[in-house]
Amino acid sequence: xxxxxxxxxxxxxxxxxxxxxxxxxxxxxxxxxxxxxxxxxxxxxxxxxxxxxxxxxxxxxxxxxxxxxxxxxxxxxxxxxxxxxxxxxxxxxxxxxxxxxxxxxxxxxxxxxxxxxxxxxxxxxxxxxxxxxxxxxxxxxxxxxxxxxxxxxxxxxxxxxxxxxxxxxxxxxxxxxxxxxxxxxxxxxxxxxxxxxxxxxxxxxxxxxxxxxxxxxxxxxxxxxxxxxxxxxxxxxxxxxxxxxxxxxxxxxxxxxxxxxxxxxxxxxxxxxxxxxxxxxxxxxxxxxxxxxxxxxxxxxxxxxxxxxxxxxxxxxxxxxxxxxxxxxxxxxxxxxxxxxxxxxxxxxxxxxxxxxxxxxxxxxxxxxxxxxxxxx
Numbered sequence: 001x002x003x004x005x006x007x008x009x010x011x012x013x014x015x016x017x018x019x020x021x022x023x024x025x026x027x028x029x030x031x032x033x034x035x036x037x038x039x040x041x042x043x044x045x046x047x048x049x050x051x052x053x054x055x056x057x058x059x060x061x062x063x064x065x066x067x068x069x070x071x072x073x074x075x076x077x078x079x080x081x082x083x084x085x086x087x088x089x090x091x092x093x094x095x096x097x098x099x100x101x102x103x104x105x106x107x108x109x110x111x112x113x114x115x116x117x118x119x120x121x122x123x124x125x126x127x128x129x130x131x132x133x134x135x136x137x138x139x140x141x142x143x144x145x146x147x148x149x150x151x152x153x154x155x156x157x158x159x160x161x162x163x164x165x166x167x168x169x170x171x172x173x174x175x176x177x178x179x180x181x182x183x184x185x186x187x188x189x190x191x192x193x194x195x196x197x198x199x200x201x202x203x204x205x206x207x208x209x210x211x212x213x214x215x216x217x218x219x220x221x222x223x224x225x226x227x228x229x230x231x232x233x234x235x236x237x238x239x240x241x242x243x244x245x246x247x248x249x250x251x252x253x254x255x256x257x258x259x260x261x262x263x264x265x266x267x268x269x270x271x272x273x274x275x276x277x278x279x280x281x282x283x284x285x286x287x288x289x290x291x292x293x294x295x296x297x298x299x300x301x302x303x304x305x306x307x308x309x310x311x312x313x314x315x316x317x318x319x320x321x322x323x324x325x326x327x328x329x330x331x332x333x334x335x336x337x338x339x340x341x342x343x344x345x346x347x348x349x350x351x352x353x354x355x356x357x358x359x360x361x362x363x364x365x366x367x368x369x370x371x372x373x374x375x376x377x
Contacts, residue, residue, distance in 0.1 A: 011037075011095075018084050060153055113167030147326075174307060174311055177231060208243060226262075295325045345360075
């Protein structure tokens with residue numbers, strides 16, 4: 001068994017847990033393998049562990065160190081999965097120690113935060129059962145594609161929890177607010193014809209291109225109204241465009257994908273999908289929306305006592321915003337005040353040579369350990 005937080009992180013990295021929805025690297029049942037490893041490491045007389053299956057062979061792990069007796073509960077929650085490993089310039093699963101760093105896929109996102117949380121729980125194991133606030137450990141599946149784990153947990157377990165500390169590489173700053181996101185595909189349909197007689201067809205590529213130009217201007221103007229004092233205003237980006245099969249055929253189909261970043265203000269007014277639907281209807285654009293997937297923003301009060309306790313556990317810890325979203329957003333929408341925090345830098349997440357500094361990992365252990373011990377008072 002690992003004898004230090006460094007050894008624990010190495011052990012976690014060496015278990016490939018690439019999200020099986022990721023086509024750019026090793027797929028398989030890595031989430032399950034990692035969850036089973038954690039269950040073996042955690043389970044004992046002082047900890048109840050169970051795997052809560054969300055999709056076939058893809059569970060969340062839930063570990064409870066105190067009985068469900070009505071006391072307030074918080075959770076420490078990193079995610080099990082990583083992104084793919086294609087084009088990495090290092091061995092993704094070696095967990096090599098070099099230059100004061102631990103190298104490998106997940107070292108920062110989020111096996112580093114996971115190891116720090118687990119080792120802090122280990123250091124406070126003698127306190128956990130009788131604390132006035134129970135601390136659970138939850139590891140979520142599928143954060144990197146759809147956040148099915150946190151959505152399932154929010155639906156079935158949210159009512160048990162008063163606060164969620166989500167493990168992400170934030171350099172131990174507290175991320176208390178993030179934008180949400182709408183990803184949607186826009187389709188335009190036309191009529192195929194030979195390019196020598198284009199008047200007999202209906203060009204879907206040109207139909208989509210013209211509609212997107214008008215839609216972008218409309219959305220940019222409207223989204224500026226949804227301003228947040230820290231996050232700024234909501235934004236739109238048209239990221240992909242596909243259509244046609246050959247230059248000598250009038251295309252009968254074209255599609256584009258767009259991304260709208262959602263501030264809490266836009267979310268409160270019905271969200272980005274509603275805004276997009278209204279825009280297409282008001283402008284009578286020849287577009288259909290398909291495969292829309294909306295993630296909510298997150299905002300937790302800076303005055304929340306658990307957030308304050310977490311901030312007071314380490315000198316210099318800042319409260320910050322972030323442009324990305326995470327499992328915390330789905331827990332927050334379900335009524336659990338949530339923040340993100342963990343050792344390691346978001347700049348290292350998903351990189352070709354991912355690493356975490358050992359000093360940062362150990363600072364994370366110390367921070368979480370102090371936080372847990374404060375909850376025991």
